[in-house]
Amino acid sequence: MHGVIDPATAGTLAPSEEPRGPLLQVRDLTVEFATRNGLVKAVKNVNLTVAKGETLGIVGESGSGKSVTSYTVMRILDRAGRIAEGSIAFSGIDIAHAGEKQMRDLRGREMSMIFQNPRAALNPIRKVGHQIGDVLLHHLQADPRNVKEKVIEILNQVRIARPEERYHAYPFELSGGMCQRIVIALALACRPQLMIADEPTTGLDVTTQKAVMDLVTELTRARGMSTLLITHDLGLAAAYCDTVMVMEKGEVVETAPAEQIFRNPQHPYTRKLMRATPRPGISLRDLLPEEAQTRGRVQASPRPNPPPQAGEGGPVAPVEAVATPDADVAASNPLPLAGEGREGAAAPAAGLSSVAKGSPAPAAEKTLQPLLKVENLVKEYPRQGAPIAFLAGLFGKKPAKEDGIFRAVDGISFEVGKGESVGLVGESGCGKSTTSTIVMRLIDATSGRITFDGEDLSAIPAKSFAHHPMRKRIQMVFQDPTESLNPRYTAARAIADPLLRMGGMSEGPALRAKVEDLAGMVGLPVDLLDRFPHQLSGGQKARVGIARAIALNPDLVILDEPTAALDVSVQAVVLNLLEDLKHKIGMSYLFVSHDLHVVQLLCDRVIVMRQGRVVEEGTAEQVLAAPKDAYTRELIAAIPHPPV
Amino acid sequence: MTIASPSAARPSPLLATLKHARYVISDNPVTGLAFGMALVLVVCALLGPYIVPHDPYASNTAMALKPPSATYWFGTDQLGRDIFSRVIVATRLDLGIAVCSVALVFAAGGIAGIASGFFGGWTDRIIGRISDTIMAFPLFVLAMGIVAALGNTVTNIVIATAIINFPLYVRVARSEAQVRRQAGFVQAARLTGNSEWRILLTQILPNIMPIMMVQMSLTMGYAILNAAGLSFIGLGVRPPTAEWGIMVAEGATYIISGEWWIALFPGLSLMFAVFCFNLLGDGLRDIVDPQRRT
Numbered sequence: 001m002h003g004v005i006d007p008a009t010a011g012t013l014a015p016s017e018e019p020r021g022p023l024l025q026v027r028d029l030t031v032e033f034a035t036r037n038g039l040v041k042a043v044k045n046v047n048l049t050v051a052k053g054e055t056l057g058i059v060g061e062s063g064s065g066k067s068v069t070s071y072t073v074m075r076i077l078d079r080a081g082r083i084a085e086g087s088i089a090f091s092g093i094d095i096a097h098a099g100e101k102q103m104r105d106l107r108g109r110e111m112s113m114i115f116q117n118p119r120a121a122l123n124p125i126r127k128v129g130h131q132i133g134d135v136l137l138h139h140l141q142a143d144p145r146n147v148k149e150k151v152i153e154i155l156n157q158v159r160i161a162r163p164e165e166r167y168h169a170y171p172f173e174l175s176g177g178m179c180q181r182i183v184i185a186l187a188l189a190c191r192p193q194l195m196i197a198d199e200p201t202t203g204l205d206v207t208t209q210k211a212v213m214d215l216v217t218e219l220t221r222a223r224g225m226s227t228l229l230i231t232h233d234l235g236l237a238a239a240y241c242d243t244v245m246v247m248e249k250g251e252v253v254e255t256a257p258a259e260q261i262f263r264n265p266q267h268p269y270t271r272k273l274m275r276a277t278p279r280p281g282i283s284l285r286d287l288l289p290e291e292a293q294t295r296g297r298v299q300a301s302p303r304p305n306p307p308p309q310a311g312e313g314g315p316v317a318p319v320e321a322v323a324t325p326d327a328d329v330a331a332s333n334p335l336p337l338a339g340e341g342r343e344g345a346a347a348p349a350a351g352l353s354s355v356a357k358g359s360p361a362p363a364a365e366k367t368l369q370p371l372l373k374v375e376n377l378v379k380e381y382p383r384q385g386a387p388i389a390f391l392a393g394l395f396g397k398k399p400a401k402e403d404g405i406f407r408a409v410d411g412i413s414f415e416v417g418k419g420e421s422v423g424l425v426g427e428s429g430c431g432k433s434t435t436s437t438i439v440m441r442l443i444d445a446t447s448g449r450i451t452f453d454g455e456d457l458s459a460i461p462a463k464s465f466a467h468h469p470m471r472k473r474i475q476m477v478f479q480d481p482t483e484s485l486n487p488r489y490t491a492a493r494a495i496a497d498p499l500l501r502m503g504g505m506s507e508g509p510a511l512r513a514k515v516e517d518l519a520g521m522v523g524l525p526v527d528l529l530d531r532f533p534h535q536l537s538g539g540q541k542a543r544v545g546i547a548r549a550i551a552l553n554p555d556l557v558i559l560d561e562p563t564a565a566l567d568v569s570v571q572a573v574v575l576n577l578l579e580d581l582k583h584k585i586g587m588s589y590l591f592v593s594h595d596l597h598v599v600q601l602l603c604d605r606v607i608v609m610r611q612g613r614v615v616e617e618g619t620a621e622q623v624l625a626a627p628k629d630a631y632t633r634e635l636i637a638a639i640p641h642p643p644v
Numbered sequence: 645m646t647i648a649s650p651s652a653a654r655p656s657p658l659l660a661t662l663k664h665a666r667y668v669i670s671d672n673p674v675t676g677l678a679f680g681m682a683l684v685l686v687v688c689a690l691l692g693p694y695i696v697p698h699d700p701y702a703s704n705t706a707m708a709l710k711p712p713s714a715t716y717w718f719g720t721d722q723l724g725r726d727i728f729s730r731v732i733v734a735t736r737l738d739l740g741i742a743v744c745s746v747a748l749v750f751a752a753g754g755i756a757g758i759a760s761g762f763f764g765g766w767t768d769r770i771i772g773r774i775s776d777t778i779m780a781f782p783l784f785v786l787a788m789g790i791v792a793a794l795g796n797t798v799t800n801i802v803i804a805t806a807i808i809n810f811p812l813y814v815r816v817a818r819s820e821a822q823v824r825r826q827a828g829f830v831q832a833a834r835l836t837g838n839s840e841w842r843i844l845l846t847q848i849l850p851n852i853m854p855i856m857m858v859q860m861s862l863t864m865g866y867a868i869l870n871a872a873g874l875s876f877i878g879l880g881v882r883p884p885t886a887e888w889g890i891m892v893a894e895g896a897t898y899i900i901s902g903e904w905w906i907a908l909f910p911g912l913s914l915m916f917a918v919f920c921f922n923l924l925g926d927g928l929r930d931i932v933d934p935q936r937r938t
Binding site: 440442463466467471472474475476478479480483484485486487488489497498501502545548549 | 827828829831832833834835836837838839840847850851
C-alpha cells in the first residue's frame with residue numbers, strides 16, 4: 001500500500017485482508033480516580049481489541065473516558081488514577097502489572113502517541129531535528145554519527161519540505177500542521193507497533209486535517225502498524241477507521257465496523273451523536289435528538305414547539321414554527337422588541353425555508369435593509385506572521401521591524417442585512433477574526449469604512465468606543481466559553497455586567513430578576529447562576545456567554561466560533577438556541593467559523609475568506625452545493641463525512 | 645446534556661469561604677501548621693502586653709544575666725529584664741512594621757505593576773525603569789540609606805521596607821496582567837462598556853490575587869527580617885524598645901561570655917515568624933483561588 005490512500009475506501013479495504021492476531025487486548029478495564037469527593041470511575045469495564053494493522057476509532061464526547069482509556073494503555077495516568085480492575089495485554093506483555101522500567105522501554109519504541117496540541121507536545125526551545133534525534137538515540141535506533149541522516153530521512157517521510165533546513169527549526173517557526181507532522185515523525189521514529197492518536201487534528205484547519213490524517217493512514221498502513229484514533233468527530237472516525245467504538249460516561253456503548261455503525265447504529269447514544277453531527281442537506285432542527293423533536297419540547301430551548309415532522313421526513317421548513325411561537329413569546333417577553341427586528345425576523349425565515357427546500361431565493365437578501373456595511377476594510381500589521389503579533393500589536397506601539405507590512409485584512413467589503421445571518425468562513429490566519437474584531441470595534445482598521453445603521457463607526461476610535469452609545473448595539477459571543485468568563489465572577493455577575501455598565505441598572509432585585517429572565521431565555525437553570533465558571537459545564541458556560549451578549553438587545557451579534565469548543569450534542573443545542581434567539585430578539589448575526597457545515601445551518605449567506613480577501617460570496621446553499629472558487633471546493637472536499 | 649444538578653440551596657459566601665478555608669487547612673498539614681503558627685503570632689501581637697508574666701521594661705539589676713529558669717523562661721538580659729516578656733511584646737512592633745509595609749507595597753507596587761502590564765507603552769517603560777533603578781542598589785543598603793536620610797522613625801522603616809520590595813511586586817503583577825490583558829473575559833468586559841481602568845481593577849486585579857497572596861506572604865517574611873536588620877545595625881527602632889533586632893544586637897555582645905540566651909530567643913522568634921509566613925503563602929493562595937473551591 002503505497003501512495004495516497006483515499007480515506008473513503010481505506011476503511012473498506014482493511015477487513016478483506018488476512019485475519020490478524022490481536023496486538024492489544026483490553027479486558028474489563030476499570031480506572032478509578034481519587035478526587036476530593038471520593039473515588040470516581042472514569043472508565044468502567046471497557047473491552048477492546050486492536051488487531052495488527054487495524055485502526056480502531058474511539059469516539060465519544062468530553063468526559064466519556066476515551067482519553068483515559070488510551071492513557072491507561074500507555075500507563076501515563078495521573079498519580080490520582082489507578083487501574084482498579086481488568087487486564088491490558090500488549091503483544092503478550094501484561095501492561096497493567098508491568099514495571100516502570102519496562103514501560104519506559106515500550107513507550108516510544110513499541111507504542112507511541114500523538115497529542116492533541118502539537119505545539120504543546122514539542123519542547124519549544126529545542127530544535128525539532130534534535131527532538132526527533134533524542135528519541136532515536138534513546139531507543140538505540142541511531143548513534144550520534146548517523147542520527148542527523150536518520151532524522152532527515154524521517155522528516156522526508158512525513159513530507160516536510162526542505163528537511164535539511166527544517167531540521168534546525170524551532171517549533172514556533174513552524175505552522176500548526178507542520179508541528180503535527182513533527183509530532184507524527186516523533187511518534188513514528190522508532191517504528192512502533194501501536195500508535196495512539198489523541199484528537200490529532202482538533203486544533204487544525206480542515207484542509208490541514210485531511211493532509212495530516214492521510215499521511216498518518218498512509219504511513220501506518222505501509223508499516224503494518226495498528227492505530228488507536230481517539231476523536232469526538234464521527235465523520236473523521238468513519239473516514240479513517242476500520243472499527244469504531246463509541247463511549248459514553250466511561251462505558252463502551254457500541255463497537256462495530258465503521259461502515260456498519262454509520263449505516264445502522266444500534267445504540268441510542270450513537271444515534272444521538274450521529275444526528276448531532278452537522279452534515280450537508282439537513283436543517284438545524286435535525287441536529288436535536290429524536291425524543292426532543294417528537295416530544296415537541298427541547299429541554300434547552302425556550303421555544304415551545306419545534307417543527308412537528310422535521311424528524312424523519314427530511315427538512316421541513318421551520319417557517320410556521322418560527323412564526324407562531326414567536327408571537328406567543330412576544331407577549332410574555334419582557335424584552336422590548338423593536339418593530340424593525342420583527343420584520344427582520346421574518347425575512348431569514350423565508351430564506352431558511354427556501355434553502356431547506358433546495359431552491360435558492362437570491363431575492364430574499366436583496367430586500368433586506370443593510371445594518372452593517374463594510375467597505376474596503378484593510379488592516380495592516382508591521383510584522384510578518386503569527387497571530388500573537390496581532391495581539392502584541394494591540395496595545396504596545398511596536399516600531400516596524402524587519403520585513404515590512406503584513407496585511408491581515410486586504411480590502412474586503414460586505415454587508416449584513418437587518419435580521420440576517422452572515423457566515424464568515426476561512427482557515428486560521430485568513431483574517432476572519434481580525435475582521436470581526438474590527439467590526440466589533442476592539443481594534444482600529446488601517447483604512448476602510450464601517451457603516452452601522454447609517455453611522456460611520458470607523459470614525460470612532462476603538463479606545464473610546466467603550467462609552468459610545470453604539471457599543472451596546474454590537475455584541476459578541478466568544479469562541480472559548482471558559483476563557484471569556486472571568487473566573488472570579490459568578491454566572492449571574494457575568495450576565496449582569498453589561499446591564500450594570502450600559503443598561504443603566506444597579507444592584508438590586510430588579511437586576512436579579514432581569515438576569516434570571518435572561519438565564520431563562522438561554523435555557524440556563526436559575527440555580528446555576530451563583531456558580532463560578534469552573535463549576536459549570538461547557539454548554540452552560542456557552543449559555544452564560546450568550547446571555548451576556550443578548551442582555552442589552554443588541555442589533556448585531558458577532559459569533560466567533562461559538563461552538564468550536566463544545567461537544568457535538570451541545571453544539572446542536574446551542575446552535576438551535578442561537579437560531580431561536582435571533583428570531584425572538586430580531587438580531588443579525590455575523591458568524592465567524594472555519595466549519596462550513598455549521599455555518600450553512602445557521603446562516604443565510606456565506607462569505608469565504610482567504611489571505612485577507614473574499615474569494616466567494618453567496619447563499620449558504622449555493623456556496624456548499626456549487627462552489628465557484630477552487631479554494632472553496634478544496635475546503636468542502638476536506639470535510640470528512642460519515643459514509644451515509 | 646448540559647442541564648443537570650438539582651436546585652440545591654447555596655450557602656452564603658462567607659460561610660462558603662470559611663468552609664473552604666477549613667478544607668484547605670485540613671487538607672494539607674503544612675498549611676495547617678502555618679496557620680497555627682500565624683495564629684500564635686497574631687495572639688502575641690494583639691494581647692502581648694496583657695499576657696506576659698513580667699514587665700518587659702522593668703530593669704532589675706539584681707537579676708541581671710540569669711539563665712533560663714522557671715521564673716524567667718528565656719532568662720534575663722544585662723539589665724535584668726525578662727527576655728520572654730520582651731520577645732512576646734516585641735511581636736506587635738515587628739509584625740506591625742511588616743504588615744504596614746506589605747500593605748503599602750501591595751497597593752503601590754501591585755497597581756503599578758498591573759497598569760504596566762495592562763497598558764504597556766509609556767506606562768510600562770516608566771514604571772519599569774523606576775523599578776530597575778531600585779533594583780540596581782543593594783536592597784538592604786538602600787533601605788539603610790532611606791532610613792538614615794529620612795530620619796530614624798518606625799514610619800520610615802515601613803516606607804523603606806516598602807520601597808525595596810516595590811520591584812518584586814511590579815514584576816509579578818506586570819507579568820500576570822500581561823498574560824490576561826487579551827483574555828476573552830477582558831475583551832468581553834470591553835464589550836460590556838467597562839473603561840480600561842475599571843477592567844484593570846475589577847477584572848484583572850481579582851484574578852491575580854492568588855499569586856499576589858503568595859508574594860505578600862513571602863515579602864512579609866522579608867519585611868520582618870529587614871526591619872529587624874535595620875534595628876540590629878542601630879537604625880530605626882531604638883533601645884529600650886522591645887524589638888527582636890535590637891535584642892539580638894544587645895545579646896550579641898554577651899555570646900562570647902557565655903550568656904547565649906539573650907540573643908538566641910529573639911533570634912528564634914524571628915526565625916519562627918519568617919518560617920511561618922513562608923509556609924503560609926501556598927495556603928492563602930488556595931483559599932483566595934475560587935478554582936480550588938469545587
